Amino acid sequence: MTEYANQHFVPQFYFKNFSNGSRQISLLLNECGRVINNAPIKGQCSKKNFYGSQEIESQFSSLEANYSKAICAALQIAWDxxxxFFSDQELAWLFEAILFQRARTAHQIAKTSPANMALFLRCFRDYLEHEGDDDLVxxxxxxxxxxxxxxxxxxLRGxxxxxxxxPLIMDLDLYLLRNQTDYPFVxxxxxxxxxxxxxxxxxNRGVLGLQSPGLQIFFPINPWTAIMLIDRDKYGVTFKQSMFYDIFERSDISKINALQFYHSMNGIYFSDETYVDYVTDLWRVHRSKMKFVRSQFHLRSDWLLDGQPTESNLYHCFEPQINYKLDLSFIQCEPIDEKQYHFSHRNPEIVAEHKQWLDEMDELENKSQKKITSSNE
Known part of the structure; x- marks a missing residue:
């Protein structure tokens, strides 16, 4: 590992989509704005056995091979x-790749772990109180x-x-954004x-859930192409009948790139030193407002559940939004006031089907565990 390695757990095939197959890439460090050209790609990926064992990492490598095929298909569809069109399998791999990549990063761990630990500790505390262990409480x-x-x-839990x-995001509309400017995606x-x-x-609550109305997902896949998933019912776009949109405005590219700065832990990557001035200027514009946003845990005693007051506290974990308001020329949206907000799912039928599937999986696992227990007695 090099001294400037971010260890941010993005696979090497993804880096190479931005480096035109080269083994080096350019890196801007968030903390100081220093740019490192020709950083070895291998040095930027996760250290050996970060995920616990070689067996798990081998399984991840198999998944990444599928995801690489899906992303390559997206690039070919976008420009050829x-x-x-995507096969059903490629499309499934593409959506899976998006959630897998989001969950696997050090950024995601640092963002969610403190709130999860607070939640688990509170659950343990309430269990101890129920058992009468007043000292530990x-x-x-x-x-x-x-x-x-x-x-x-x-x-691994994430x-x-x-x-x-x-399945919870597959009702979002998929668009391939084609960058026709001289500014690259980073x-x-x-x-x-x-x-x-x-x-x-x-x-005061999470709006980034996989079934949240209005959810948007952005994922650049090379300097000239990005995936965008959006809720078709909450946003107006002029290209709804096509899955492609050609971006000719530099400002739109810079706004999409700004998302990467606000949703980062250590650094920003870009194709080569040709774009050092552009990326450095972006960092200067946004650095004072960039902050790491962690998930939050709260005990809620004043909320209603199914319209009724609760007899005890509600445990509430949620991820706040990044500190950036995206305003693209090709997407229209009227944000609602907080007072107008009422919790709902984007597609209740999908949520119900997904819950039923999870329940069936749990039942099968319980039956399997019972068989194992019986055979060992």
Whole structure:
């Protein structure tokens, strides 16, 4: 590993889409704005066995091979007019790749782990209170107990949830954005960015859930192509009858690139030193407003559940939005006021089907565990 390696857990095939097959790439460090040209791609990827074992990483490599095929298909479809549309398998891999890449990064672990640990500790505390262990409850209430877990455990839990949840985003409209300017798309150490312009005024709860109305997802896949997933009911676009949009405005490219700066942990990557001045200027414009946004955990006692007051506290974890308001020339949206917000799913039928599938999987797993227990007795 080099001294400037970000270890941000993006596969090498993804880097090479931006480096035109080269083994080097350019890197801007968020903290100081220093640019490192010709950074070895291998040095930017995760260290060996970060995810716990070689066996797990081998399984991830198999998944990445599928995801590479899907992203290559997207690039070919975007730029080759004679290319066939995605096969059903390629399309499924593409949506899976998006959630997998979001879940696997160090950025995602750092963002979600503190809130998860606070939630787990609170659950443990309430269990102890129920069991009458007042001494340990007191230690927890006095903040003398801290719950921690290895990064690889956090990563695998998030990845597992992500892979189970792919159907929840497949109702979003898929667009391939084709960059026709001389400014390239860049990417960060967490390149899959979730946003919700429609609900950007809602601050006290999460609006980035996979079935949130108004969800937007941006994922650059090379300097001239980006994937955009949006909720068709909440945004107006002039190209709804096509899955392609050609961007000719430099300002739109810079706004999409700004998402990468605000949703990053250590650095921004770009194709080569030709674009040093452009990327550095972007960093100067946004650096004072860039901040790392962590998930939050709250105990809620004043909320209604199914329209009724609750007898005890509600545990509430959510991920706030990044500190950036996206305003693209080719997307129209009227954000609603926070007072107008009412929790709902974008597609309740998909949510119900997904829940039924999870319940069936749990039932099969329980039956399997019972068989194993019986055979060992």
């Amino acid at each position: 007019g004679s290319s066939p 007191r230690y927890i209430d006095d903040e003398q107990v801290e719950l921690v877990e290895d990064n690889w455990v956090s990563a 990845i597992g949830i992500a892979l189970e949840s792919v 990417f960060s150490d967490a390149p899959v960015v979730f946003l919700n312009t429609y609900l950007r005024n809602v601050k």
